[in-house]
Amino acid sequence: MNVHNPNFLLMVEGLTVSFDGFKAVNDLSFYVEPNECRVIIGPNGAGKTTVLDLICGRTKATSGSVNFKGRELLSMREDQIVHAGVGRKFQTPSVYEDLTVFENLELSYPKGHSVFGALTFRRDDKVKTRIKEIAETIFLEDLLNDKAAYLSHGQKQWLEIGMLLIQDPELLMLDEPVAGMSVAERKKTAELLNRIIQDRSVIVIEHDMGFVADIATRVTVLHQGKTLSEGSMERVQNDPKVIEVYLGH
Amino acid sequence: MFSDYTMNELGAIFAMQGFAGLILFSVFVLMALGLAIIFGQMGVINMAHGEFMILGAYVTYLTSNLFADYLPSVFGLYFFVAMILAFIASGALGLFVEWVMIRHLYKRPLDTLLATWGLSLILQQVYRSVFGAREVGVSIPDWMMGSLPMTDMIEVPINGIFVMVLATGISLAVYFMMYRSSWGLQVRAISQNRMMADAVGINTAWTDRLTFGIGCGVAGVAGSAFTMIGSTGPTAGQLYIVDTFLVVVFGGAASLLGTIASAFSISQAQSIMEFFLSGSMAKVLTLLTVVGILMIRPQGLFTLKLRK
Amino acid sequence: MESSSNRLFSARDLIGFAVLIAIIFVVLPIALDGFRLNLFGKYLTYAFVAVGLVLCWGMGGILSLGQGVFFGLGGYCMAMFLKLEASTPENTSIQSTPGIPDFMDWNQLTALPAWWEPFNSLFITLIAVILVPVVFAFIIGVAMFRRRVGGVYFAIITQAFAAILTILIIGQQGFTGGVNGITDLRTLKGWDIRSEEAKEILYFVNGGLLIVCLVIAQYVRKSKLGRLLIAMRDQEDRVRFSGYDVASFKIFIFCLGAAFAAVGGAMFTLQVGFMSPTLVGIVPSIEMVIFCAVGGRLSILGAVYGALLVNWAKTSLSESFPELWLLGLGGLFIAVVMVFPNGLAGVYAEHVEPRLMALLGKSKAAAPDSAANETPAE
Numbered sequence: 003m004n005v006h007n008p009n010f011l012l013m014v015e016g017l018t019v020s021f022d023g024f025k026a027v028n029d030l031s032f033y034v035e036p037n038e039c040r041v042i043i044g045p046n047g048a049g050k051t052t053v054l055d056l057i058c059g060r061t062k063a064t065s066g067s068v069n070f071k072g073r074e075l076l077s078m079r080e081d082q083i084v085h086a087g088v089g090r091k092f093q094t095p096s097v098y099e100d101l102t103v104f105e106n107l108e109l110s111y112p113k114g115h116s117v118f119g120a121l122t123f124r125r126d127d128k129v130k131t132r133i134k135e136i137a138e139t140i141f142l143e144d145l146l147n148d149k150a151a152y153l154s155h156g157q158k159q160w161l162e163i164g165m166l167l168i169q170d171p172e173l174l175m176l177d178e179p180v181a182g183m184s185v186a187e188r189k190k191t192a193e194l195l196n197r198i199i200q201d202r203s204v205i206v207i208e209h210d211m212g213f214v215a216d217i218a219t220r221v222t223v224l225h226q227g228k229t230l231s232e233g234s235m236e237r238v239q240n241d242p243k244v245i246e247v248y249l250g251h
Numbered sequence: 252m253f254s255d256y257t258m259n260e261l262g263a264i265f266a267m268q269g270f271a272g273l274i275l276f277s278v279f280v281l282m283a284l285g286l287a288i289i290f291g292q293m294g295v296i297n298m299a300h301g302e303f304m305i306l307g308a309y310v311t312y313l314t315s316n317l318f319a320d321y322l323p324s325v326f327g328l329y330f331f332v333a334m335i336l337a338f339i340a341s342g343a344l345g346l347f348v349e350w351v352m353i354r355h356l357y358k359r360p361l362d363t364l365l366a367t368w369g370l371s372l373i374l375q376q377v378y379r380s381v382f383g384a385r386e387v388g389v390s391i392p393d394w395m396m397g398s399l400p401m402t403d404m405i406e407v408p409i410n411g412i413f414v415m416v417l418a419t420g421i422s423l424a425v426y427f428m429m430y431r432s433s434w435g436l437q438v439r440a441i442s443q444n445r446m447m448a449d450a451v452g453i454n455t456a457w458t459d460r461l462t463f464g465i466g467c468g469v470a471g472v473a474g475s476a477f478t479m480i481g482s483t484g485p486t487a488g489q490l491y492i493v494d495t496f497l498v499v500v501f502g503g504a505a506s507l508l509g510t511i512a513s514a515f516s517i518s519q520a521q522s523i524m525e526f527f528l529s530g531s532m533a534k535v536l537t538l539l540t541v542v543g544i545l546m547i548r549p550q551g552l553f554t555l556k557l558r559k
Numbered sequence: 560m561e562s563s564s565n566r567l568f569s570a571r572d573l574i575g576f577a578v579l580i581a582i583i584f585v586v587l588p589i590a591l592d593g594f595r596l597n598l599f600g601k602y603l604t605y606a607f608v609a610v611g612l613v614l615c616w617g618m619g620g621i622l623s624l625g626q627g628v629f630f631g632l633g634g635y636c637m638a639m640f641l642k643l644e645a646s647t648p649e650n651t652s653i654q655s656t657p658g659i660p661d662f663m664d665w666n667q668l669t670a671l672p673a674w675w676e677p678f679n680s681l682f683i684t685l686i687a688v689i690l691v692p693v694v695f696a697f698i699i700g701v702a703m704f705r706r707r708v709g710g711v712y713f714a715i716i717t718q719a720f721a722a723i724l725t726i727l728i729i730g731q732q733g734f735t736g737g738v739n740g741i742t743d744l745r746t747l748k749g750w751d752i753r754s755e756e757a758k759e760i761l762y763f764v765n766g767g768l769l770i771v772c773l774v775i776a777q778y779v780r781k782s783k784l785g786r787l788l789i790a791m792r793d794q795e796d797r798v799r800f801s802g803y804d805v806a807s808f809k810i811f812i813f814c815l816g817a818a819f820a821a822v823g824g825a826m827f828t829l830q831v832g833f834m835s836p837t838l839v840g841i842v843p844s845i846e847m848v849i850f851c852a853v854g855g856r857l858s859i860l861g862a863v864y865g866a867l868l869v870n871w872a873k874t875s876l877s878e879s880f881p882e883l884w885l886l887g888l889g890g891l892f893i894a895v896v897m898v899f900p901n902g903l904a905g906v907y908a909e910h911v912e913p914r915l916m917a918l919l920g921k922s923k924a925a926a927p928d929s930a931a932n933e934t935p936a937e
Contacts (some may be wrong), residue, residue: 058800084802096797098790105786110801117811120784165801296711355897360711361622362896365852368845369892376885493722493841496715531730538723542716546702549712 011036011203012057012173017066019056026052028227030066034173039204041214044224045247050207051093053224054175057205058090059083070173081115089171093178095158099151103142103161106150107133110165132168139197140164141190156187160194167198174198175205180213192216223247264526266405272522274411277418278477279514282491283498284425285470287510290499292442293462295353296364299371300495301488303467306344306374307337307474308483309382315389327392334475341471346464353463354456371488378485386484395479410479417476422511425469429507438462497541503551513551517541567781575860576773583766593755600762600830602870603769607823609851609862610769610776611816616848617856618785619812620792621709625717626820626847628724629692631839633821635735636691638834639675640684641744641752661743666733681748688825689818696817700810707806718841725840740835744828752829765826769863772819776859779815788812849888852895855904864903
């Protein structure tokens with residue numbers, strides 16, 4: 003059943019998780035193509051964040067399969083999933099407040115991930131160049147030596163995106179990347195996201211419909227842990243089921 | 252190893268051992284109840300828990316002396332007065348400690364652990380200065396002395412039965428407070444979602460202080476009960492701390508039923524093993540088993556599977 | 560900044576190390592008589608534990624209340640070797656079974672237990688001093704960290720181990736010497752460790768080993784692993800989803816802390832001449848945490864001063880005012896949590912160093928490059 007189809011980067015099939023009988027995600031299937039930007043929308047409690055948690059291994063699935071480039075992710079540890087090429091950004095910015103921006107990025111640099119590797123890791127020119135490059139992308143090049151604790155909310159979000167970028171994942175999962183941002187920051191972030199989703203697949207959870215329309219290749223609408231509707235933004239917006247769920251609430 | 256005993260004797264031994272296990276069970280339950288409230292519901296590690304119990308024991312000791320000196324006619328009843336006073340004394344100290352120390356440390360559980368350890372050292376020294384380094388015992392009222400003969404070979408000490416009755420009574424009281432009172436509802440609400448509880452108008456700061464105070468008060472009552480089966484010294488509290496925490500953690504921290512179930516299994520395991528092995532080896536094996544199981548199942552016996 | 564914190568020693572670290580080396584190797588030996596020097600040597604064995612705790616607890620957020628177990632295992636391994644050497648058939652000819660340690664004879668043992676045999680060899684003993692505690696720490700670490708047990712649960716379980724080991728040692732007195740411990744240790748390969756001269760040499764060996772441990776700790780602190788520990792302490796999930804196997808780092812640092820403690824324990828046995836369960840249990844284990852906290856939970860050098868200061872205060876106070884000592888120690892636990900979360904190192908960095916710098920006419924800008932680390936755990 004779980005044969006890899008080269009047309010898809012990620013194949014989620016029959017994914018289910020139950021918490022004491024409550025199925026937060028219920029027999030969910032969807033497929034993500036290379037270079038696609040998939041946006042997941044849905045009312046609160048639809049299971050959006052849980053889906054990302056399941057894919058990246060933060061929550062253990064009850065049944066189903068998540069196939070990424072021919073590998074089954076459900077049986078892998080979180081760090082192995084990251085090394086397979088899946089990056090995850092959390093809803094609330096999670097950066098290392100006690101470390102500088104530079105150090106934050108350095109820890110995400112894809113080298114020296116074992117105990118021995120971390121002990122012998124050298125901060126060579128290649129590392130420094132790459133960190134500066136990323137810092138420019140995320141508008142933080144002047145703040146490299148500041149502690150992350152002193153950054154604004156929006157800057158922390160960018161930093162976390164930068165920490166993912168430096169790993170260069172093939173699949174990037176973003177949980178509400180523009181939530182809590184000022185209008186100006188939001189605009190800058192949209193610009194940033196538009197740039198970084200070019201050469202990879204992205205799954206985004208987002209509520210801002212204008213933003214969604216701007217970036218989405220395809221949209222999946224989740225409702226009570228199941229797919230309610232899937233397709234282009236236009237199609238989804240005109241789907242009577244979606245209208246009922248959103249307006250009926 | 253059984254060949255030396257007749258069947259009758261064996262039966263009696265197991266019955267007595269089982270009864271000893273039940274007394275140990277009651278002791279564990281009494282020790283753990285206060286902690287189950289404080290650690291289980293608030294997530295606060297109170298390393299001075301044993302010292303709050305000892306305070307209750309000393310209050311009982313003082314009350315018994317007072318009754319002996321001034322009210323000898325009703326001496327048989329002093330214990331019930333002592334229990335109430337023990338609850339008030341330990342509870343009041345708990346409220347004070349929460350106000351001075353604990354409330355500043357809610358977000359730093361490891362620091363709470365160290366600070367309360369410091370508190371336990373201070374209390375130990377205070378007890379030693381006030382009551383002396385020697386252990387003190389209370390005079391047990393006459394009606395609690397002696398044993399009840401069950402059969403011609405099995406007899407059970409009355410003070411043991413009394414402790415069991417107390418443990419049952421206090422467990423029921425705690426159960427009703429936790430699950431049937433508005434305070435209990437608030438405590439459980441806070442332990443599940445502090446921000447939300449705050450938002451719906453629960454005075455979380457006051458509920459925390461009250462919870463800590465009640466937990467300490469229950470510890471005081473437990474200490475009071477212990478005077479019926481043993482003597483009290485300034486450092487006696489420290490002996491209980493590992494057992495008590497293991498009972499609560501093993502039961503699954505947030506579950507009252509789990510605490511009682513784990514107190515039961517640990518006490519039975521220990522008293523049965525004590526029959527076959529030396530006391531210290533029985534203790535080592537019991538602790539190792541508990542720790543081993545906790546390593547396999549760190550969430551304890553009873554827990555809810557929650558959505559993160 | 561990027562390059563300076565990449566070096567093993569900043570100028571500030573170098574000064575700190577130089578001052579400590581001067582104190583251990585010059586000031587104390589000159590200022591103290593043989594008896595007091597030996598006492599300070601004993602205090603310094605606790606510094607090993609405290610330095611390990613800085614790495615585990617201060618940086619990694621892993622609070623172990625069972626460091627006494629590792630200290631004790633290291634110390635007992637050493638003591639077993641010394642005891643066997645002291646129990647020659649000639650020395651023990653009055654026993655009913657000559658040639659075995661006296662406490663075994665008292666407990667009606669008639670032969671050396673098999674697991675004591677390897678400790679006839681100094682080489683194996685020296686390996687065991689490190690290996691036994693580290694393997695034990697590894698087993699605990701794998702079991703706990705793989706299952707993501709941390710924080711207070713880890714603290715309670717390690718404390719339970721301290722209790723278990725104490726009860727076990729006391730209960731099995733025929734094999735362990737019981738509550739008295741292993742006493743009456745005399746020579747190391749024929750070299751009388753009780754002589755004044757030997758004690759002085761052992762003090763310097765101890766100091767040397769401590770400096771080695773400090774350099775290792777400094778290397779770890781300055782490596783990427785050091786920054787990872789801090790990152791894990793504050794945002795464990797983010798580290799995990801940056802592709803690190805968090806558990807393996809915790810296991811590593813816990814084992815390293817255990818190894819440090821074990822070296823301290825072995826040096827304790829050599830300098831003090833005995834090992835007993837009273838050095839292993841719950842109370843000494845949690846006191847070791849206070850050495851680290853007083854020094855400053857994030858400062859490896861501070862940990863050494865913390866161990867020295869608290870133990871010195873303990874000796875001076877508990878001789879003359881035992882009541883005061885317990886009150887003082889209790890107060891110290893509360894104070895380092897509520898008032899000085901960064902301990903002596905914090906006080907130094909905030910109050911002493913700026914004034915010192917002003918005095919020396921240097922600009923304040925040269926100050927802490929380790930500032931990134933100076934916030935308490937949790």
